[in-house]
Amino acid sequence: MAKTKIAYFCQSCGFEAAKWLGKCPSCQEWNTFVEEIIEKPNGAIPDWKATNSTSTQRSNKPIQIPDITFSEEQRMLTPDKEFNRVLGGGIVAGSLVLIGGEPGIGKSTLMLQLALSMPNIKVLYISGEESERQIKMRAERLATAPQPPKGGVFGTDCYILTETSTQNIFKQIEQLQPDLVVVDSIQTLHSSHIESTPGSVSQVRECTAELLRFAKESSTPVFLIGHITKDGMIAGPKILEHMVDTVLQFEGDRHHVYRILRAVKNRFGSASELGIYEMLGEGLREVSNPSEILLSQRDEALSGITISATLEGMRPMLIETQALVSVSPYGTPQRTATGFDTKRMSMLLAVLEKRCGFKLGIKDVFLNITGGIRVEDPAIDLGLAAAIISSNEDIPIPFKTCFAGEIGLSGEIRAVNRVEQRIAEAEKLGFEQIFISKYNLPSGGKDKKRIDLSRYKIEVKTVGNIEEVFGLLFG
Numbered sequence: 001m002a003k004t005k006i007a008y009f010c011q012s013c014g015f016e017a018a019k020w021l022g023k024c025p026s027c028q029e030w031n032t033f034v035e036e037i038i039e040k041p042n043g044a045i046p047d048w049k050a051t052n053s054t055s056t057q058r059s060n061k062p063i064q065i066p067d068i069t070f071s072e073e074q075r076m077l078t079p080d081k082e083f084n085r086v087l088g089g090g091i092v093a094g095s096l097v098l099i100g101g102e103p104g105i106g107k108s109t110l111m112l113q114l115a116l117s118m119p120n121i122k123v124l125y126i127s128g129e130e131s132e133r134q135i136k137m138r139a140e141r142l143a144t145a146p147q148p149p150k151g152g153v154f155g156t157d158c159y160i161l162t163e164t165s166t167q168n169i170f171k172q173i174e175q176l177q178p179d180l181v182v183v184d185s186i187q188t189l190h191s192s193h194i195e196s197t198p199g200s201v202s203q204v205r206e207c208t209a210e211l212l213r214f215a216k217e218s219s220t221p222v223f224l225i226g227h228i229t230k231d232g233m234i235a236g237p238k239i240l241e242h243m244v245d246t247v248l249q250f251e252g253d254r255h256h257v258y259r260i261l262r263a264v265k266n267r268f269g270s271a272s273e274l275g276i277y278e279m280l281g282e283g284l285r286e287v288s289n290p291s292e293i294l295l296s297q298r299d300e301a302l303s304g305i306t307i308s309a310t311l312e313g314m315r316p317m318l319i320e321t322q323a324l325v326s327v328s329p330y331g332t333p334q335r336t337a338t339g340f341d342t343k344r345m346s347m348l349l350a351v352l353e354k355r356c357g358f359k360l361g362i363k364d365v366f367l368n369i370t371g372g373i374r375v376e377d378p379a380i381d382l383g384l385a386a387a388i389i390s391s392n393e394d395i396p397i398p399f400k401t402c403f404a405g406e407i408g409l410s411g412e413i414r415a416v417n418r419v420e421q422r423i424a425e426a427e428k429l430g431f432e433q434i435f436i437s438k439y440n441l442p443s444g445g446k447d448k449k450r451i452d453l454s455r456y457k458i459e460v461k462t463v464g465n466i467e468e469v470f471g472l473l474f475g
Contacts, residue, residue, distance in 0.1 A: 008033045009201040014239045036196035073268070076180070076221065079117045082277065082286045085313075086248060086261050088269015091180070094219040095268065096212050098186075098241065100226045101250035106259055106279055107225050110250060111182050113142050113283050114223075115158045122157050124178035128164040128188030135160050142283045164198065166191045166210050178220065183211065185225040186240075208243055241265065252279075253372035258293065259284065260373055263313075273313035291318040291429055294371040304391030307402040308383030309422035309434065310375055316418075316425035318402060320370040321380060323387035328364045339369030340384070341376065348385055348407060355411035356466060358392060379416040381407040382435060385466060386473060395474055400432035411466045413437040427458040435469060438462035 008017045010033055015026040023030050075090030084090050087097070101107045108130070115123040116139060127135060139158075159176060163169050166189055173181065183189065189207040190198040197203065208224070215222045224244070241247050245267045252259035261275040276287040287293055295307065295318060304323045309316065328334065337345045345367055352358045367384060369375050382405035390397050404422045406414040415437045416422070426434045440462075453460045463469050 006035060007202075008035055011201055014201050014205060034200070036194075036200055036202050076121070078114060079119075080114060080275075080286060081288070082261065082275030083114065085315075086263050086273050086275045087246065088263075088266055088273070091221045092245070092268045093221060094215050095221045095246060096208075096215045096224065096244045097221070097246040097248060098224045098226050098244040099248045099250055100228050102228060104254070105250055105252060106277075106284060107250050108184050109138065109142070110261070110277075110284055111184060111223060111225060112138060115180070115182055116142060118157065118180065120157065121180055122159070122176070122178045123180045123182065124159050124161060124173065124176055125182045125184070126161045126163060126169060127184045128162070129184060130162070132160055132162055135162075141281070164188050164190055166207055170210075170214065173214070181211075181215075181220060181222045183222065183224050185227060186211075187227050204240060205243075208240055212243055251374075256372035258287070258371055258373075270313050273315070290315075291425065294319045294373070295429075296320055296370060301396035301399060303394045303396045304387050306383040306387040306390065306397050307426075307431070308380035309402055309404040309426055310377040310380055311418060311421065312377075316421040318425060318429060318431075319373070319375060319380070321383045321387050322368040322370060323384065323391045324364075324366040325360065325388060325392040326364050328362055331362075333362060334364045334366070336365075337367040339372070339374045340367050340380075344378075344381075345384070347409070348381060348388070351407055351409060351411055351466070352385060352388065356389075356470065358389065360388070360392065363392070378406040378414075379404050379422070381405065382413060382466075382469065386435075386469065389470060389474070393474060397473065400430065401434070402426050402431050403435045405435060405437045405463070407466060413439075413463050413465060413469070415440040423456055423458060423460060427456055431458055433459040433461055435461050435463055435472075438464045 008020050009015070010017075010024040010026065010029065012024060012029045012032045013027040015024050017033065020033050020035070022033075024032055073092055075087075075092055077090045078084055091097075099107055099111065108127075112125060112135065115125045125135070159178070161169070161172055163172070169189075186204060186208060187199040190203050191206045191210060194200075194202050194206050211222050211224065214220065226240070241264075244265075246263065247265040249262045249264050250259060251262060257279050259277045259279055261277065263269070263271050263273050265271055266273075276290045276293075277284040278287055278293075304325070306321050306323075307318055308321050309318055311317070335342060335346060335349070345365070349360050349365060353360050365388065367387075380403075383403035385407055386397060386403060404416055404419060406416055408414050413436075419436055419440045423434055423436070461472060463472070
């Protein structure tokens with residue numbers, strides 16, 4: 001038996017120190033070190049290699065890039081098109097994917113629904129939080145979905161394992177030989193090599209490392225469900241996000257039925273894609289056209305409401321942006337934004353006051369992006385500015401009008417990328433006119449020709465500054 005080793009780990013970043021420190025030298029956080037007992041026997045080998053007799057030790061040698069053999073990766077497609085989109089076209093063999101989200105948002109439902117709907121794919125669903133009966137109750141509820149999976153009987157290739165010890169998990173994996181492994185959740189697993197409690201920094205890091213070795217050596221994709229902290233970050237050391245290949249964030253407002261699966265990191269695809277789901281009693285339903293759910297149905301024209309064309313990854317969407325401007329009753333104006341950056345809202349208000357002469361410094365301003373989503377695309381600046389002035393002057397924006405433009409500090413309307421896709425999406429949904437920047441060039445960027453507007457049925461209004469926009473809207 002090796003000598004017991006005591007170390008101190010930072011719960012914020014995972015930094016290891018030999019003694020307790022008040023301030024972490026890595027992340028500069030205070031009072032984050034906790035004591036953990038570590039015991040690793042000399043000569044101990046990882047559990048996956050201990051149970052897998054076919055694995056052999058090999059020594060890699062330096063090789064030149066032209067000599068590296070490359071073959072196109074084969075992805076495992078799922079029946080969920082939104083999930084395939086976020087992953088970059090399907091599940092990559094040997095990939096390690098981490099899914100984080102708030103408690104009760106639907107992470108377990110999403111992964112169990114995926115495990116049950118994979119035809120002819122042997123899936124092992126490992127749960128350390130729920131019993132077999134609880135999982136069966138959820139599976140029976142998902143089986144009543146109006147659109148059962150294509151091919152095969154629902155859930156016949158899905159195996160449930162309620163276990164938290166990684167040693168026992170790898171023994172069952174070697175016997176079953178699954179094609180896909182789902183772990184719910186990584187904070188509940190524990191390894192016998194570490195004597196600290198499950199969920200600690202060292203346990204989470206060691207269990208993830210063992211699953212990473214298994215995924216890479218057996219070419220089996222592994223999905224890890226992770227808890228998040230009160231700050232919205234995935235619980236555990238920050239190194240956990242560096243170890244995995246893909247980090248997905250499952251988010252949404254509990255008061256809305258829509259959920260968003262967003263790629264934060266992806267080594268095998270774009271990190272700006274997102275998938276939209278609708279939470280129903282029978283599980284999660286894919287939303288193929290998000291523009292229709294993000295636009296509310298109105299019977300009359302209301303001030304302070306505009307439609308903006310945004311892009312999330314390769315997908316164009318039209319979203320409804322709302323603004324409310326009112327006189328501050330207490331003399332101290334409030335600035336509140338839901339689904340939008342508050343600092344950028346302050347910048348837009350300063351531009352409107354400095355360049356256009358609107359007195360907004362003594363008024364309360366509230367912004368809202370409908371649908372419970374958060375947008376970071378600067379192309380919605382023009383729509384938000386129009387909504388703010390519409391509410392301030394109490395003049396409604398005409399129906400079937402949308403906006404796509406970024407506002408600079410001097411009041412100019414800057415060009416946005418892939419404006420053709422935004423125009424085509426607005427035309428598809430029946431809009432009559434769209435405001436864009438006159439500085440937009442074709443996708444090539446080198447040609448000085450403007451965009452060919454004759455091929456669009458929608459009226460495209462090109463503007464150069466914000467005063468020109470307000471002149472066309474409000475006269």
